[in-house]
Amino acid sequence: MNLNDQPRPWQLARRAEAMNPSAIREILKVTERPGILNFAGGLPSPETFPVAAMHAACAAILGEGSSIAKPSLQYAASEGLPELREWVATEMGKQGATVSPDQVLITTGSQQGLDLIAKVLIDAGAPVMVETPTYLGALQAFTPMEPHIESVDSDGEGVLPEALRKQLAAMPERPRFMYLLPNFQNPTGRTMPEARREAVLAVCREFGLPVVEDNPYGELWFDQAPPRPLLARWPEGVIYLGSFSKILAPGLRLGYVIAPSALYPKLLQAKQAADLHTPGFNQRLVAEVIRDGFLDQHVPTIRTRYHAQRDAMVSALTRELGPTGATWTEPKGGMFIWVRLPEGLNAQALLPAAVDAGMAFVPGAPFYARDPDMRTLRLSFVTSTPEQIDRGMAALAQVIREALSR
Missing domain, CATH: 3.40.640.10 (Type I PLP-dependent aspartate aminotransferase-like (Major domain))
Known part of the structure; x- marks a missing residue:
C-alpha cells in the first residue's frame, strides 16, 4: 500500500484551518536577536511592575x-x-x-x-x-x-x-x-x-x-x-x-x-x-x-512615565521622519503611535531592512479586516528609553530614505 494514500490520522476542524499566528508574536521572535531595539511589542514597561x-x-x-x-x-x-x-x-x-x-x-x-x-x-x-x-x-x-x-x-x-x-x-x-x-x-x-x-x-x-x-x-x-x-x-x-x-x-x-x-x-x-x-x-x-487604594498612587506614576516616553518619540519622529514625508498620530494616552510612510513604500517590505538596521516595528496590514493600508506601521514607546527611541527613529528614517532613493 502506498503510505501517501492513507488517510491523515488527524483531521483539523474548519475553525482550526482559519486560525493564524499573531503577526506581533512572530515579529517578537526577531527582536530576540542581540542589539535589536524593539518597538514592536505591545508590552507594558516592566519598570512599572509593583514587585x-x-x-x-x-x-x-x-x-x-x-x-x-x-x-x-x-x-x-x-x-x-x-x-x-x-x-x-x-x-x-x-x-x-x-x-x-x-x-x-x-x-x-x-x-x-x-x-x-x-x-x-x-x-x-x-x-x-x-x-x-x-x-x-x-x-x-x-x-x-x-x-x-x-x-x-x-x-x-x-x-x-x-x-x-x-x-x-x-x-x-x-x-x-x-x-x-x-x-x-x-x-x-x-x-x-x-x-x-x-x-x-x-x-x-x-x-x-x-x-x-x-x-x-x-x-x-x-x-x-x-x-x-x-x-x-x-x-x-x-x-x-x-x-x-x-x-x-x-x-x-x-x-x-x-x-x-x-x-x-x-x-x-x-x-x-x-x-x-x-x-x-x-x-x-x-x-x-x-x-487599600494602591492603584490611586501607582497608576499616576505609569502615566507620568509613558507621557515622557510619548513626548520623546514624537520629538524623534518630528526630527527624523518629518523630512521624509511620513505622518503619525500623537496619542493622548496609551502605548502606541501609528505611522504612515511616504507614498510608494510598503511597511511589510521595509521591515527586514529595519531589523538589519537594528530596530523593529509592527507592519500595519494585520490590523485591517480587509483592504489594508500597506504604508502603515505601529510603534510602541513604553519599553524604550529616550536614548533608545532616538536611535531607533534615526535608524528607521535612514531605512526610509534608502527605500525612497531606490
Missing part, C-alpha cells in the same frame, strides 16, 4: 496563620473572586456606569473575554463590525468562529457615524455586534471624543446593533481622562472588557467582562468550559494589592 507590593501581598496571603492561604490554592468559583467583582463594579460607578457585581465575570486576561464573546455570539457567516484598523487580537479571536467581518471607515476620531449607518442600511442581516476600542486604540492610539461617541451609539441604537467596548488602556491617560465609557450611555446594549495587565502586570493574566444580565449566564457557561475559573491565587493577589 514590592506583590511580594507583600504574597506574604499576607500565604503567611503563617493566614485564613486564606489554602482557599487561595483551591478551585474557585467560575464567576471570580467576590471582592474583585465588587471592586470592578465600584470603579465603573465612578465613571458613570451602574454595574452590579453579578454582571462582572473575571477572565484569564481580557483576551479570554474576546474569545468567550466570539463563542457565545458568532455563528458561521454572521456579520461582525470592526473599526478600520482594529486590534489584531480581536480579529484572531473572532476569525475561528467564521464570521463575515465588516470593516467600517474610520478617521482620527474613530468610526465615522454616517459610514456606519450606510453600511448597516445596506446589510441584509443585522451584525451580531460592533467591536470598538474608544480609548487610546491599539494600534492607532486614537481616542473617540464625546460627540463621536454619542453619534456612533445613536446609529447603533437606531439599528439595534450591540457594542463590545474594549478598554485595556483607558487608565493610561496623560493630561486628561477620556470621556465616559459607552457602557455608561447604553448599559443594555454594551459588553465591556477591562484588564489589570496594563496597570499592574500582564503575567497575572487577569481581566474582566461586564455583561448585561440576560447574556451573562451564557458567557459564564463558556468560561466554565474553557478553564473552569481564572487562577484563584492570582485573583486574591490582585485583590490584596489594590484593596
